[in-house]
Amino acid sequence: MTIDAALPGEKTMFARAMDGRGLPLATVILVLLVLWYAGAVALNAPVLLDKYKRQNTDWTVTQLVDDSWSMDRPLLPAPHQIVVELKKSIFDRKITSKRSLVYHSWVTISSTLLGFLFGTVLGVVLAVGIVHVRALDRSLLPWVIASQTIPILAIAPMVIVVLGAVGLTGLVPKALISMYLCFFPVTIGMVKGLRSPDPMQMDLMRTYSASSWQVFWKLRWPSSVPFLFASLKVAVAISLVGAIVAELPTGASAGLGARLLVGSYYGQTIQIWAALVVASALAGTLVALMSMIEKIALRRMGVAA
């Protein structure tokens, strides 16, 4: 007993890391890296072997591995090649340069955020309508769901073309495509959230003969806040997807989507991967930002921390 009791105080650094999430996380990353490097060799080797054969050079395994991790246009670039590319295109160029990933990210982020704003407003407005108007509840929701079954890749070029014909180009059409994707989780989440007050809480409002306006602001809206944030976290991530997809059919010269497209035209796999890494980092950052705002909002609402 005494030994057991003494142990917690005497934990080594290693033991504490074992307790926390640090070690499992490090293990997973390490395993992924090993698999990635192995995969790079496996995927790139056939191309190299073919080259060796045509040039009649002798090769060793070490040489094969070395070469497969340092090709110009590998099928699968090795992680360190992506890191080098990231460093080059983020830190070594002026951020206004068309070859800077910071520049392209900014272009994508601005249409993401505008689309997210549009989508959130549209989503909330639709949800409020669906909850308050019986006819909308029956007629609108099926359309909302149907809208999401159309592949965004099919509809994006048409939106761009139609809006281009009426003189709308640049940021707004891309934001609208973003909005098309991200209003959906907001609507679904908010419909559920606005309906989440329990019958007793609703009856209470009835006993005060409160107006629907009062019921909305004093009960439905605050009850829906946790649902709203759950939706917003999904919405912000997919509005980034929407913005990237919107950049593909425009032949846009700027944005992460354009970067991916150009990369695939010229077989610049390292460039593609670098853009992908930046895109996922952005998505992660946006979601983390939403979580932070959520925490602050819920704390202000007195939710037990």
Next chain:
Amino acid sequence: MEKTAAAFSPHEDGASAGTVIDIRNLSLTFQTADAPVFALSGIDLQVERGEFVSFIGPSGCGKTTLMRVIADLEQPTEGQISVNGVTPREARLARAYGYVFQAPALYPWRTVQKNVSLPLEIMGLSAKEQRERVARYLDLVNLGGFEGKYPWQLSGGMQQRVSIARALSFEPELLLMDEPFGALDEITRDHLNEQLLRLWEKTQKTVIFVTHSIPEAVFLSSKIVVMSPRPGRIIDIIDCNLPRDRTLDIRESTEFLKIAHQVREGLRAGHSYDD
């Protein structure tokens, strides 16, 4: 049994001036998918100003439904009912009653202060008036100093007291309480019962109180309405004129036990036909 109701209110020309609630031959049937449920059947009841009336009966006897009809939260299918001389709907729109639910039903994002002032906000009282009322009624339920707390920081008993303060804050003449202490432990419950009795004494309100505890009903009430299920109906109305300044000790008195026995007999009679 029926003679009590008749004595209070002559049947010929409706209720007397002091009648707050007047119910005549009221029935409520819920239409469900398989068979209709007779929640209330042939209810006759008059409640006078300043009375403390308990509805007692086993679960499913319609006592909560009857109270919800009075509050205009359910609509009767047959019969007449008036609250303060008007329909329940008009009474509700005139904010004639305060309702205390089985659970505190506090809004978790509001502090105690803001929860109690919720009806006052809705009814459009000035900020100053709101603050005064909240302070007054939180004091009345012995919760002065808890204004800034959130509901989760309070015990169940305290939460229910907040909800009572909330129901009192807009000063309705009629208080409808639906098993307000049902979820609390017996010690807290005894304590709150005594507090409620003092409150009733002080404010002279008319109280309708739903319970399934015999001692609670006898201790609190001036009139006990015994109900029975399937269909929900009144089997007995028992007068209970213990002195107003009674304390918990009265529960050992012979008078108290006699009334409790009478209530138990009534409940048993309602069950005799039962499976």
